[in-house]
């Protein structure tokens with residue numbers, strides 16, 4: 001380090017750690033109240049994750065946001081913030097800024113053109129209200145002085161300079177561990193622990209599954225193949241598309257169920273959610289007794305999948321017409337189709353996970369304001385908290401809502 005002597009500047013009213021969705025929204029909200037706000041962002045630009053979100057179109061909220069769309073050890077915690085700043089509030093903001101958007105399946109709202117529209121919207125809201133944003137500013141630690149001020153130590157310019165800033169309100173909006181290349185970091189947990197707060201178990205969420213058994217070769221051979229399924233794990237089910245990949249399975253339904261999976265758990269996949277597969281197949285046997293099972297299955301499943309399942313489940317009867325099949329055997333294949341039990345070896349982890357499940361324990365946080373119960377004017381917002389949304393725009397809505405309520409109280 002060339003300059004290791006910490007420099008202390010005049011206190012800021014508000015310092016926000018993290019220039020992501022929650023931090024920027026909180027900054028704009030606080031600045032609109034006349035607060036002098038500084039955002040510290042470790043990356044060389046703000047909103048990196050927003051830019052990459054929703055396949056570059058940012059699924060910025062959902063038409064219908066309910067507490068049930070969130071995973072947390074305290075499912076009631078998110079209610080207050082979500083009701084103080086709702087999905088309709090954010091939609092109104094988007095419309096006020098003439099930003100074009102489109103609605104997709106299940107009420108998901110995406111930018112019509114590019115996710116950059118959302119970053120521009122947030123940047124404008126900040127710039128219009130004189131928020132100071134510093135990029136390439138990595139926060140290393142935080143302490144609380146006896147005066148009640150917070151002291152923030154950061155490194156800048158290739159980690160060569162160390163600076164110490166102080167503020168009366170501090171907001172931790174540094175997100176979770178997911179996707180390190182987009183800014184994922186543990187600093188929020190480090191800060192929370194330094195203040196004696198606990199972190200619930202954390203793991204990768206909204207993430208593809210991987211396999212190491214015979215399912216892996218099936219997945220590899222089916223890479224790119226998509227099928228409509230119901231996936232269930234630990235009493236929770238989601239219906240929608242599943243995608244085979246060269247590592248395992250992915251697609252919206254798998255990402256959703258991954259948030260309820262723990263290592264060692266099995267996942268049940270219903271490949272024919274619209275049918276009682278056993279009776280459906282028995283009907284098909286009556287209708288087309290000369291057909292092969294893989295042939296009739298292509299009415300409901302992709303051809304490649306039917307062939308792949310044949311290799312797995314009935315390799316010795318692959319060329320037997322349905323008429324030659326015993327009904328009991330057909331029923332057992334039907335049961336497998338409605339309840340294929342697979343055991344992922346792991347998930348793809350934080351490298352590709354859209355979110356980090358778990359986080360700062362909400363027991364220590366006031367749900368109305370996101371302020372720490374024990375330490376006045378210390379706030380945690382967004383993904384760093386133990387609040388994780390389902391796929392569908394819920395994570396950004398949590399960032400807006402939690403950022404907004406903190407912005408009202410800093």
Ligand SMILES: Cc1cc2nc3c(=O)[nH]c(=O)nc-3n(C[C@H](O)[C@H](O)[C@H](O)COP(=O)(O)OP(=O)(O)OC[C@H]3O[C@@H](n4cnc5c(N)ncnc54)[C@H](O)[C@@H]3O)c2cc1C
Nearest residue numbers: 018020021022042053054059139175183382383393395396
């Ligand atoms: C690929 C991908 C696609 C996604 N798509 C969607 C989607 O379409 N819809 C949806 O609702 N959700 C989506 N998500 C989830 C969503 O992006 C996050 O839940 C959301 O961004 C969380 O907001 P946040 O502000 O809490 O954290 P982040 O957006 O992660 O922001 C935290 C910021 O803090 C910065 N930071 C970290 N450490 C430090 C430090 N030491 N000092 C200073 N700054 C630091 C980071 O660089 C980052 O910019 C997606 C996630 C990923 C990874």
